[in-house]
Amino acid sequence: MSGGRIPRAFIDDLLVRIDIVELIDSHVPLKKTGANYVARCPFHSEKTPSFSVNSNKQFFHCFGCGASGNAISFLMEFNHLDFVEAVEDLAAFAGIDVPREAAVAAADKADLQSLYDLMEQAADFYVQQLRTSAAGKQAVAYLKKRDLSGEVAATFRLGYAPADWQALTGRFDQQALLAVGLLGGNDNGGVYARFRHRVMFPIRDKRGRVIGFGGRVLDDSLPKYLNSPETPLFHKGREVYGLYELLKTNPKPQRIVLVEGYLDVIALAQLGISYAVAALGTAVSQAHLELLFRYTPELVFCFDGDNAGREAIWKAMDAAFSVLQDGRQIRIMLLPQGHDPDSWVRSQGVGAFSADLQASSVLSDYFFDHLAAEFNLGEMEGRAQYVNKAKPYLLKLPYSIFKDMMQARLQEISKSAVDVSDKTARLNYRLARTPQKKDSAPPLERRTLAMLVQIPSLIGVLEEQGVDWDALDFKGADKFKAILQVLLAEKPATTGVLLEHYRGHPDEGIITQLAAIKLEAGVEQEFSGAWEKLLEQGIDARFNRLLAKADSGSEQEKEEFRKLSMHRSRK
Ligand SMILES: [Zn+2]
Structure with missing residues (x-):
């Protein structure tokens, strides 16, 4: 989806809604130690874990290479995404849509909903055609010939698209049908129904919304399979067939099998192997694999053993290598010539099939052997x-x-x-992350500001008692005040949200360093004391400066000096 800026408030809200521990744990298994979760760093090689994730701060930090940031930064770096892609992925992780700021986008969104509705109604229409129309009987006969049960056909909402060119236009809005790709336009301004006299496979997204269709002919005519084109709802490179149905029966599958066709997915499900999905007539992409690895640590590519199958696997290597970090595994299973997963399971039995899956080559073996040949x-x-x-x-x-x-x-x-x-x-990568120069502020300032950055709720304390800006007088006080002002204005819910505010800002590095400083548990109890001490230091510094020019100072300075003297004598 494109166009329109993502509203700031949405991003802040998203960062509050998700838990960075859960997010990172789904990519890099984490272990709890004390207040933090740790793992071996995914951004540099190491033997002992120095990568730490903090739930309160919603912040990760590696003490080895310095990598750090919030949930969005993690996705950007881990999955090599740009900012918008990372926000979209994070929203998908949270199960919500990314809104767009532009008015156009708002209109788009209303339109999108009507397109989803149309797809839903079209799916119902095809199901009804399968069940009741005379021609639908041929489709039923075809499915029976493939040994598919009525039950599994219902689970996958299989339908039938009639041969009639006008079957859809008589029922639905023509422009909308064009938008979702159920109608195609030809050069002389006419339209045609894309799917005619085909078994229809609705393609659903993770939330179960129908976003596209696949259609298969009932005989040997060509093309055998036809998919919806790219539409505002449907992006082949990012969706797989059967994931919704899979997750409904098994939200955390031990492994997912990637097969070549819709019918493979459905046939396997009927035989009790309900953890198969299919790419949608495109090469397996990195986005496909990232999507699947959100739900499982192991993928098995189960492809035909013919040349086309081998080629498809080799084509998937690029994508596979890009996503293989520790904790993820890809296996390759080539079926004997002349078999598809359906026929193979039927001839071998389910037990033998799952044994085959477990015994299949790991990607590294397959890769090196393939090249060695x-x-x-x-x-x-x-x-x-x-x-x-x-x-x-x-x-x-x-x-x-x-x-x-x-x-x-x-x-x-x-x-x-x-x-x-x-x-x-x-x-x-390391240079970009290593602090460029030491923060010049002495420890108390740094420590106090670190407390505020790491425990933003402490801002409430300052708001209550008001900030005496003049008393903040030390080296680096301007930077300190600028950050304090942002904290007071933004009142970020977590460190992660604050970091988002500073993304791309010249002070981003300073904030990140402050976020990473190790503070003891319960440090917030000290905050008021530390703050007062900081003010006292500032007042002392100012007093000493005024004292040094007691005779040469302006009237205003002399007045201030008098006030400060009184303040000090009261102590
Ligand atoms: Zn690291």
Whole structure:
């Protein structure tokens, strides 16, 4: 979805609504230690965990490489997303829509809802056609021939699109039908029904809304399968078929099997294997894999063993390598020639099929074996070609123990010291994160401000007693005051929300450092005392400065000096 700025308030609200611990835990399994959750850092290689996530602050920080930020920053870095994509993903994680600021976007949204409604009604119409129309009987006969039960057909809401060109236009708005791709337009301004005389497979998003359709012919005519085109509702590269139905029976599957067709998904579900999904007639994309890894730690690509299947798997390698961090696993299962998952399970039985899944090759084995078959590793030239082919893939792996192991294996096979650690990227990454210069403010100021940044509810204390801005007098006080003003104006719910306010701001680094400073538990009890001491220090500093120019100062300064003297004598 595009167009329109995302409202600031929405982003703040989103950051409050989600829990960063839950979010990160779904990508990098976390362990609780004390007030924090820790893991080995996903952004640099390490043996002992220095990556820590704090639920109160809604903030992560790595004491090893300095990576830190809020939930949005995490998604941006971990999944290589831009800001808007990360917000969209986070919203999806929270199960809500991203609103857009522009008036156009508001109109779009109203339109979108009507398009969803239309898809729903169209799905109902196709179901009804399957059940009641004379031609629908042919579709039922086809499904029976495929041994599909009425029950599974109902679960997946299978339908039938009649051959009649006007079946839809008589019932629904023509413009809307064009918008959702159920009608196509031709060059001379005419329209045609995209799906005719086909079994219809509604494609649903994670929330169960119908966003597109797949249609299959009842005989051998071509094209055998037809999908909805890209529409405002439907993005092939981001959706998989069957995920909604899968999550309904099993919200946290141990593994998800990725198959090639709709009918595979449905047939497997009928046989009791209700953890299969299919890509929608496109190559497997990184977005597909990221989506699936939200729900499971293991994916199995179960493809036909013919050349097309092998090619499809190799095409998916790019995407697969980009998403493989520690804790995620991809396996490859090629079916014997002439079999699809349906026929294979029917001939082998469910037990044998799941045993096959568990015994299937891990991606690393498949990858190295596939390449080994291509080159002569007995010769140096062959090994060099092998390295050249393999290296770009390994470079895509996120920093992880797994990456180190893949590199070691490549070195062993190629008998060379090939390095895929991409040191420049890593170095730049560290430089960008290492504090540029030490904050010049002495510890008390820094500590007090860190308390406010980490426990923003303390702002209430200041609001109650009012801030004596003049008394804030120390080196770096201007920066201190500027940040304090933002805190008072924004009243961020968490550190994560405050960080969002500073995204791209020159002071972003300072705020991040303050957020990462280690404070003891219960430190908020000290806040009032620390604040008072800070003011006293400021007043002392000012007094001393005025004292130094007691004779040369202006009338105003002399007056202030008198007041300060009285203030001090009362102590
Ligand atoms: Zn790190």
